[in-house]
Amino acid sequence: MDKETPEAKYWGDSGKSGMPGDWPGGGGGGKGTPVLNEIRFWTRIMKEHAMFIAAGLPCDRPDLIRTAKEFEARFADLEAKTLRANTVTPSLVRELREAVSDLIEFKYDLLRMMLECQLRPNLFPLLIDHITREAVHFLALLDMVCETHHGDDHHLRMLLSRVVFWIRIMKEHIEFVIHLLDPSERSLINQAQELRRVFVRLLQTARELESMANARPRFFNSAARFVDEAIARTTELRDFKGAAYELLLMCKLLSAIPSPLLADHIRREADMAIMEMREIREHIPVRKPTCP
Numbered sequence: 001m002d003k004e005t006p007e008a009k010y011w012g013d014s015g016k017s018g019m020p021g022d023w024p025g026g027g028g029g030g031k032g033t034p035v036l037n038e039i040r041f042w043t044r045i046m047k048e049h050a051m052f053i054a055a056g057l058p059c060d061r062p063d064l065i066r067t068a069k070e071f072e073a074r075f076a077d078l079e080a081k082t083l084r085a086n087t088v089t090p091s092l093v094r095e096l097r098e099a100v101s102d103l104i105e106f107k108y109d110l111l112r113m114m115l116e117c118q119l120r121p122n123l124f125p126l127l128i129d130h131i132t133r134e135a136v137h138f139l140a141l142l143d144m145v146c147e148t149h150h151g152d153d154h155h156l157r158m159l160l161s162r163v164v165f166w167i168r169i170m171k172e173h174i175e176f177v178i179h180l181l182d183p184s185e186r187s188l189i190n191q192a193q194e195l196r197r198v199f200v201r202l203l204q205t206a207r208e209l210e211s212m213a214n215a216r217p218r219f220f221n222s223a224a225r226f227v228d229e230a231i232a233r234t235t236e237l238r239d240f241k242g243a244a245y246e247l248l249l250m251c252k253l254l255s256a257i258p259s260p261l262l263a264d265h266i267r268r269e270a271d272m273a274i275m276e277m278r279e280i281r282e283h284i285p286v287r288k289p290t291c292p
């Protein structure tokens, strides 16, 4: 039993957390709070990161493979705990925070070894950086769950920095897919390159709008319009990933993608991006300007 009295905004099962709600195939079956569902989503993502790392490490590093598999088992246990839970308890958050912090450290260790050419796994350095940023994002969510004071949570700059985070993640997914598709898959590579151009442009604009938000405008109609576009484009990308997953399952796609699970993983992350951006969109103040 936890001694602490849960007072945080996201505690308990009030059902009004201000966070994205359920997600397709989230495994929660509609049980639990939106934030609990989000925690379940990220816990599964962390487990899969450990699986991808274990599969991509060279066989002459059994020590690192063992560590990755231990993380996979640790997050599988935590995932089962989150699925059994009805509410987010302080002890669950504490355990998750510890596991995510340890995983972040492991990912940084791997990346450091790769940058110093002491390790040459079948994993892109940018992929390790990418999955580390996702873990940091999860850790920030866990910190937010614990906080009782939310102060500037809905400040425009903070909202737009989350849009930047997701668009950057989406852009990198396309880049990984382009590099993993067999060169003979010209039609799919062309589609992916077109999507890449779209997301490079979106990322540039998102960063510019994030910077402009420092001026603290009372409303920001252009940013709202931009987030609408980002949601629409991410929906297209989600469908592209979903189609790739189906093709992999049916053995109709030539690639170096190690498992269809990877395509499903990035498809689920696109779903989360869409939901989080919809939530953000609702918090961007929009007004009809008064004419001078």
Ligand SMILES: [Fe+2]
Residues within 6 Å of the ligand: 045, 049, 131, 134, 265, 269
């Ligand atoms: Fe991921």
Ligand SMILES: [Fe+2]
Residues within 6 Å of the ligand: 130, 134, 169, 173, 266, 269
């Ligand atoms: Fe990702």
